[in-house]
Amino acid sequence: MKFDIPSGAQHILRTLTDMGYEAYLVGGCVRDMLQGVKPCDWDICTSARPEEAKICFSRQRIVETGLKHGTVTVLAEDGAYEVTTYRTEGPYSDRRRPDYVEFVSSLTSDLARRDFTMNAVAMDLEQNIQDPFGGIEDIRAGLIRCVGEPARRFQEDGLRIMRALRFGAVFGYEIEEQSAQAIHKNCHILKHVAVERINIELCKLLAGPNVGRILRQYPDVFCQFWPQLGPLAALEQNTPWHCWGGWEHTIHALEAAPDDLVLRLAVLLHDVGKPACKSTDEDGVDHFYGHPAVSAQLADQMLQTLKFNTKTREQVTSLVEHHDVQILCQERSIRRWLNRLGTEAFFQLLEVKRADNMGQNYELVKGRLALLDEIKAKAEEIILQKQCVSLKDLAVNGLDVTAAGVSQGPAVGRVLNVLLEKVLSGEFPNEREALLSLIPAIAQNF
Ligand code: ATP
Ligand code: MG
Numbered sequence: 001m002k003f004d005i006p007s008g009a010q011h012i013l014r015t016l017t018d019m020g021y022e023a024y025l026v027g028g029c030v031r032d033m034l035q036g037v038k039p040c041d042w043d044i045c046t047s048a049r050p051e052e053a054k055i056c057f058s059r060q061r062i063v064e065t066g067l068k069h070g071t072v073t074v075l076a077e078d079g080a081y082e083v084t085t086y087r088t089e090g091p092y093s094d095r096r097r098p099d100y101v102e103f104v105s106s107l108t109s110d111l112a113r114r115d116f117t118m119n120a121v122a123m124d125l126e127q128n129i130q131d132p133f134g135g136i137e138d139i140r141a142g143l144i145r146c147v148g149e150p151a152r153r154f155q156e157d158g159l160r161i162m163r164a165l166r167f168g169a170v171f172g173y174e175i176e177e178q179s180a181q182a183i184h185k186n187c188h189i190l191k192h193v194a195v196e197r198i199n200i201e202l203c204k205l206l207a208g209p210n211v212g213r214i215l216r217q218y219p220d221v222f223c224q225f226w227p228q229l230g231p232l233a234a235l236e237q238n239t240p241w242h243c244w245g246g247w248e249h250t251i252h253a254l255e256a257a258p259d260d261l262v263l264r265l266a267v268l269l270h271d272v273g274k275p276a277c278k279s280t281d282e283d284g285v286d287h288f289y290g291h292p293a294v295s296a297q298l299a300d301q302m303l304q305t306l307k308f309n310t311k312t313r314e315q316v317t318s319l320v321e322h323h324d325v326q327i328l329c330q331e332r333s334i335r336r337w338l339n340r341l342g343t344e345a346f347f348q349l350l351e352v353k354r355a356d357n358m359g360q361n362y363e364l365v366k367g368r369l370a371l372l373d374e375i376k377a378k379a380e381e382i383i384l385q386k387q388c389v390s391l392k393d394l395a396v397n398g399l400d401v402t403a404a405g406v407s408q409g410p411a412v413g414r415v416l417n418v419l420l421e422k423v424l425s426g427e428f429p430n431e432r433e434a435l436l437s438l439i440p441a442i443a444q445n446f
Helices: 007-018 028-034 050-056 107-112 135-141 150-156 159-171 177-192 195-206 211-217 219-225 229-233 246-256 261-269 291-305 310-322 331-341 343-358 362-384 398-403 410-424 432-444
Strands: 023-026 043-046 061-063 071-076 079-085 087-089 101-103
Touching: 007 023, 007 043, 007 050, 007 071, 007 079, 023 028, 023 107, 028 135, 050 071, 050 079, 087 107, 150 159, 150 177, 159 177, 159 195, 159 211, 159 219, 177 219, 195 211, 195 261, 211 219, 211 246, 219 229, 229 246, 246 261, 246 343, 261 291, 261 310, 261 343, 291 310, 310 343, 331 343, 331 362, 331 410, 343 362, 398 410, 398 432, 410 432
Parallel strands: 043 079
Antiparallel strands: 023 043, 061 071, 071 079, 087 101
């Protein structure tokens, strides 16, 4: 046996075949095994109708939620497996799932409804392969090719366009020429695809090591759900700092960003407000005054459009808004930023800044990159030393302030903030006695 198939999946395949049905591993898991990647989920297709499959697994726990579409989920000891009856699909009029499915009797008809040849390969218990559409050859060649006529397949379900780009970004495969052309021609269909489905594919795409190449080749696709990217994709920037236009700069920055959703989104969107802020001085040099705030506003809209959750949206927009701030390499400046943004966001901001710089004229920005390293090292030291960077770290609290005679209410917070500022700036140590002695003088001012 060449491939390592989990015992739960083997058991299901055996149960179905022992009962006289055909059963195959199919889709992503077969594709991943063939390209030497560890599969994350194992799908099984079978000639057994859903009621028949239910009987086969009557001694196991099953979930019936997908029954209408032919799927029985079998809960084996080592995980959940979707067992789906061979089927074709009706149209996707709600743009989420097919209106109806039709059960069919041949594996080939089931494979024909699948999106790409690499996802239309099946493997039985003995690890015999069924590959009627040439998926193995395409996997070898690193090609994403539609099963059937590309335009028709994308028109049936526009999400396949995003899936093609996602597989391109994650696996580094090229999209085969005719499929690529059909994507460019038909990408307007994405406007009708449920944003939740686009969101899922976009997140996977952004995590891919080849995201840059996909953005470079398919800006038109991204503009379907995020038209705000259009002006950025066309932006020229004539400044000594930049050796690329807006889109190429964004791509280089994104390629330099760590593989983390919040960071990748922030980098993708950090300059989206630039076109609206562009001005050119008398020497012909472009400026983009105020673009971080405009970018943050647009980013917020864009993330709402795709229904990102509030936390992600807030994290990303804050990073976009602050991507251009100057952080001085002094402890007190670093402590202030740690206080203002919080530790996690501060370190994320350093990553965004690093990526942004990596997308610029390297000779000119290498000094800035070194500075960012220094700031990071100092910030790590500040954290390690447990220095005070927030009210909760302060050596005195609200009770101390009221005990010193300040009446309860907003004045307490104000006094604490003045004390915190003195500690952040390094004017006073974060020591209880020293801070307590300051309270009466500060309180006089409130
Ligand atoms: P992943 O590794 O992310 O799970 P996957 O290809 O397995 O990728 P799934 O969403 O798990 O993606 O789908 C399983 C299989 O179902 C696919 O391999 C493909 O054969 C088929 N499939 C999924 N979505 C579509 C679609 N929109 N159109 C046609 N076939 C699809
Ligand atoms: Mg899968």
